[in-house]
Amino acid sequence: MIRKTVLIAFVLLAALSAVVLFAQDITGWIKGGGGKPALAVPDFRGSGAAQPLMASFNSTLFTDLDKSGCFDMRAKSLYPLNNPQSPQDLRPEDNNQGYALQDWAGSPVTASHLVFGYAAAVNGALAIYGNVYDARVQSIPSAQLMAQHYAGGLDEAGAVRTAHEFSADIIQKFCGGTGSLLGSRIYFVSNRSGSDEIWAMDWDGNNQKPLTNLHSLSIMPAVSPDGTRVAFTSYGKSTPHIVMIDSQTGRNLPFYNQEASLNANVTFTPDGKQIYYASSAAGLEQIFAAGLNGQGFRRISHRSDIEAEPKIDPKNPNILLLVSSASGQEQIYSMNAEGGDFQRVTNGEGEASNPSWNPDGQHIAFSWTRGYAKGDWNVFVMDIASRQYIQLTHSEGRNENPTWAPDGRHISFASTRGGRSQIYTMLADGTQVTQLTRQGANRMPVWGTK
Amino acid sequence: MLALFAVLFVAGCGKKPPIPPPPPPPTSNGGTTNNAPSGKPVVAEFTAEPSSIEAGQSAILRWSVSGASDISIDHGIGTVQGSGTSRVSPSITTTYTLTANGAAGSTTATATVRIVAPPPPPPPAPRNSGATAIGTVESRVSSLQDALFDYDSNNIRDDARAALTADADAIKRILIDFPSASVNVEGHCDERGSAEYNLGLGDRRASSARDFLVQLGVPGDRLKTISYGKERPVCTESTEGCWQRNRRAHFSAGQ
Numbered sequence: 001m002i003r004k005t006v007l008i009a010f011v012l013l014a015a016l017s018a019v020v021l022f023a024q025d026i027t028g029w030i031k032g033g034g035g036k037p038a039l040a041v042p043d044f045r046g047s048g049a050a051q052p053l054m055a056s057f058n059s060t061l062f063t064d065l066d067k068s069g070c071f072d073m074r075a076k077s078l079y080p081l082n083n084p085q086s087p088q089d090l091r092p093e094d095n096n097q098g099y100a101l102q103d104w105a106g107s108p109v110t111a112s113h114l115v116f117g118y119a120a121a122v123n124g125a126l127a128i129y130g131n132v133y134d135a136r137v138q139s140i141p142s143a144q145l146m147a148q149h150y151a152g153g154l155d156e157a158g159a160v161r162t163a164h165e166f167s168a169d170i171i172q173k174f175c176g177g178t179g180s181l182l183g184s185r186i187y188f189v190s191n192r193s194g195s196d197e198i199w200a201m202d203w204d205g206n207n208q209k210p211l212t213n214l215h216s217l218s219i220m221p222a223v224s225p226d227g228t229r230v231a232f233t234s235y236g237k238s239t240p241h242i243v244m245i246d247s248q249t250g251r252n253l254p255f256y257n258q259e260a261s262l263n264a265n266v267t268f269t270p271d272g273k274q275i276y277y278a279s280s281a282a283g284l285e286q287i288f289a290a291g292l293n294g295q296g297f298r299r300i301s302h303r304s305d306i307e308a309e310p311k312i313d314p315k316n317p318n319i320l321l322l323v324s325s326a327s328g329q330e331q332i333y334s335m336n337a338e339g340g341d342f343q344r345v346t347n348g349e350g351e352a353s354n355p356s357w358n359p360d361g362q363h364i365a366f367s368w369t370r371g372y373a374k375g376d377w378n379v380f381v382m383d384i385a386s387r388q389y390i391q392l393t394h395s396e397g398r399n400e401n402p403t404w405a406p407d408g409r410h411i412s413f414a415s416t417r418g419g420r421s422q423i424y425t426m427l428a429d430g431t432q433v434t435q436l437t438r439q440g441a442n443r444m445p446v447w448g449t450k
Numbered sequence: 451m452l453a454l455f456a457v458l459f460v461a462g463c464g465k466k467p468p469i470p471p472p473p474p475p476p477t478s479n480g481g482t483t484n485n486a487p488s489g490k491p492v493v494a495e496f497t498a499e500p501s502s503i504e505a506g507q508s509a510i511l512r513w514s515v516s517g518a519s520d521i522s523i524d525h526g527i528g529t530v531q532g533s534g535t536s537r538v539s540p541s542i543t544t545t546y547t548l549t550a551n552g553a554a555g556s557t558t559a560t561a562t563v564r565i566v567a568p569p570p571p572p573p574p575a576p577r578n579s580g581a582t583a584i585g586t587v588e589s590r591v592s593s594l595q596d597a598l599f600d601y602d603s604n605n606i607r608d609d610a611r612a613a614l615t616a617d618a619d620a621i622k623r624i625l626i627d628f629p630s631a632s633v634n635v636e637g638h639c640d641e642r643g644s645a646e647y648n649l650g651l652g653d654r655r656a657s658s659a660r661d662f663l664v665q666l667g668v669p670g671d672r673l674k675t676i677s678y679g680k681e682r683p684v685c686t687e688s689t690e691g692c693w694q695r696n697r698r699a700h701f702s703a704g705q
Contacts, residue, residue, distance in 0.1 A: 196681075217681055220646060233649070238634075238705065239676045240649060261675045262653045265646050278650065283657070285650035306650035323647055329602055330647045353644035367644065374601070375642025375688075400644065444645070 037174050038072040039065060040104045040111035040135070042083035046119035050126055053159035054119060057128070060160050064167030065115075069409050069427040070175040078108045085118040087131060087147070090140050101143060105135035112136060113145070115170065119159075125151050126158045130166045132173070146173060176360065176408060184406050186447050187211070187221045187230055187247070188414075188423055192440025198232050200247070203405065203425070203447070205436030211250035212243075222275075223247060223448035224268045225314075229292070230448075231255075231266035231275065240264050242277060242294065247448065256294035265309050270317050276300070276310035287322055287339070301339040306330075309353065312337075315361030321345065323353045332366055345387070350374075356403045356411075358428075365392075365402035365411050365428075379413050381428060392430035403447045404428075412436075414443040489554030491518035496548045496559040498538075504568045506589040508539035511546060511561060518550035518557075534687040538563060539592060587631045587703040590624045596698040597659050602643065604654035606662050610699075614659060617701065618666035625672055632704030635660045637677040638684070640693035645679055652677030659699035674704055 043058045045051065066073045080098030084090050091099045098104075104114045117130035128150040137143035150165050152158030168180035181203045190199045190208075195215045201208040212218050217235040224230075227247060234243040242263045244255040257263050260281035267276050272292075279288045282299055287310045290297035301307055306325040313319035318337045323330050332345045332352045346352035350369035357364055362384055367377040372395050379402045382389040393399040397416030404411055405425075412425045420441040426433040495514040503509050514533040515521050522529045524547050527536055538546070545562040584590075594617045597610035606614065621633055637656030639648040656675035664670040684700075685692040 217678075219681065239674070261656070262649060262677055264649050278646075280650075280653050280657075285653055306647060306654065308644075308646045308650050323644070325602070325647070330643060351643065353647055375640075377644075 036072045038112045040074045041115040049121040050119040057159040057163045060163035068171045074111045101135045126154045128162045188445040190442045222266045225272045227448040227450035233264040270314045278308045321355040359408045367400045406449045412445040491550035491552040491557045493559040498561040498563045502564040502566045506592045509563045511536045515550045518552045521550045531687045537684045584627045591703045594701040599697040604658045632672045634702040635675045636700045639680045640696040648679035652679045
């Protein structure tokens with residue numbers, strides 16, 4: 001009996017560690033390998049008229065860095081009483097007083113990097129001098145990673161903006177992507193006005209507003225890489241067809257739909273100069289390419305399966321993912337831009353759809369019913385080279401249409417976990433799940449740079 | 451990481467929880483008869499919206515029942531889940547009765563869909579294009595039967611073959627009686643596949659049904675296919691009965 005218990009415990013433990021190891025492999029790129037950079041960010045001080053603005057600056061800087069999911073933020077309560085304000089303040093001989101890098105690398109702060117600086121009022125403007133040093137490096141000159149200078153208005157708004165700019169540069173330096181989500185918007189489908197229309201909102205759910213007012217069925221939005229155009233599938237003239245609009249004003253842009261019972265699922269190429277889409281012009285729904293105005297269309301694939309959702313590799317415009325019924329039920333495949341080299345990406349289990357490329361071109365998020373009944377979709381992330389995957393949602397309702405943020409670390413998706421479909425964001429390790437929409441049913445999010 | 455792992459582990463061992471039903475609305479305009487805590491099933495809602503339609507149009511029945519072991523609605527709708535919707539298009543004023551049976555007895559509620567006269571016909575209609583003794587295109591097309599499909603398939607099954615064969619004769623007569631009319635062949639899917647893929651699947655179902663009708667002599671240039679994927683379900687329950695009703699080729703009057 002005891003032996004049996006031990007054996008069961010051992011098997012469980014082995015299964016546990018396999019899951020943990022595996023998860024680390026996939027999320028290592030989010031976590032920064034063995035661990036995230038550990039940041040110490042002592043408060044900046046300001047001279048003269050700059051000082052009253054420092055509370056806003058310091059809290060914005062700390063919050064931005066924390067929210068990025070990119071860093072292990074070391075608590076301010078652990079910091080020494082003094083801290084350097086400029087590189088000249090770094091003095092190894094004054095250790096234990098807060099002026100030596102080792103004061104920050106050692107216990108109790110144990111930071112890997114020190115973010116410090118100061119502010120001044122210069123000619124009626126706010127000037128920020130910010131630095132990032134590797135606290136674990138002995139030589140002060142070689143420890144310097146960033147020395148930045150920002151200028152803004154001498155008011156609260158200027159303090160907040162310069163803090164956003166500095167944090168975006170730090171995030172980009174350590175984690176790549178666009179650094180910050182500020183200014184990025186999520187386009188989605190909402191029925192809150194009575195019909196399915198295309199809507200837009202800020203990345204944090206603020207400023208939700210309609211882009212279309214077609215009183216028909218407007219679905220499946222896509223946004224151009226520069227964030228200026230949105231293409232979607234519309235039933236305005238009875239059969240589903242493509243409509244192109246200005247992403248900021250909602251105004252129609254010229255688009256020619258080739259003769260077909262169905263033109264849908266638009267995606268933009270990484271250079272923003274072409275689109276790929278699914279069309280039934282050849283009788284079967286297949287992948288086509290065309291110019292931004294729909295002209296110059298050409299058929300890419302010549303197979304007899306249903307094909308949908310073309311998505312171009314952001315780092316290699318010759319590779320695209322798509323959803324195909326080639327092996328029976330829908331699965332994700334890859335092919336080259338001429339339709340050749342057709343390979344299945346998902347392993348054939350369940351049904352897989354909604355591929356979305358991380359801006360790094362190495363990872364995708366997608367929806368999969370693996371391990372659950374048909375229709376019970378969950379969001380997964382896969383490393384394209386190794387085909388390793390990790391499951392981010394766990395069947396709280398249907399979880400569909402994951403879309404990467406421009407920062408490459410956040411994902412937005414639609415979920416029915418609360419009843420009707422709503423739009424959520426989360427970090428790419430599945431944490432920090434945040435609900436953005438609450439009115440009507442909201443689905444099919446796509447994250448644009450603006 | 452530990453939290454992520456804990457979620458993985460729990461989800462892997464537990465049975466998936468059912469999707470919670472939407473919260474019941476505070477009031478109902480149907481003939482609800484029992485809200486007392488007597489142990490009988492409680493019908494929180496049973497409504498028809500709109501409650502008045504013209505012949506050929508449709509209304510949505512919506513219900514929400516708790517504490518029932520089985521629930522059914524008459525006039526051919528049959529057994530249903532605790533909450534849901536069903537699209538109905540009666541040709542005469544019809545009162546639907548919902549019967550909820552529970553351990554402590556049963557509760558019934560009714561909802562009525564009234565058929566009202568259509569607005570007066572437009573002045574001197576051109577030949578055969580308005581309401582005439584042979585009906586309207588809309589009412590004639592609405593009586594055509596749906597062709598049903600298997601999951602993720604556009605094969606015409608035996609039952610669909612029978613339905614489409616009857617439809618072919620009816621459509622030919624409609625197109626003769628209304629020389630300028632056309633008929634839409636709509637392709638629909640159940641809620642389980644992805645919305646994007648289902649647009650393609652619905653297109654194939656519509657094409658399969660159209661091709662079958664053309665083989666039986668229906669003029670193809672007067673049939674227009676349109677895929678709705680899973681965007682326009684006829685019912686919204688997560689049951690095989692409802693999924694089957696949604697996996698269909700359906701007909702509507704063209705423009």
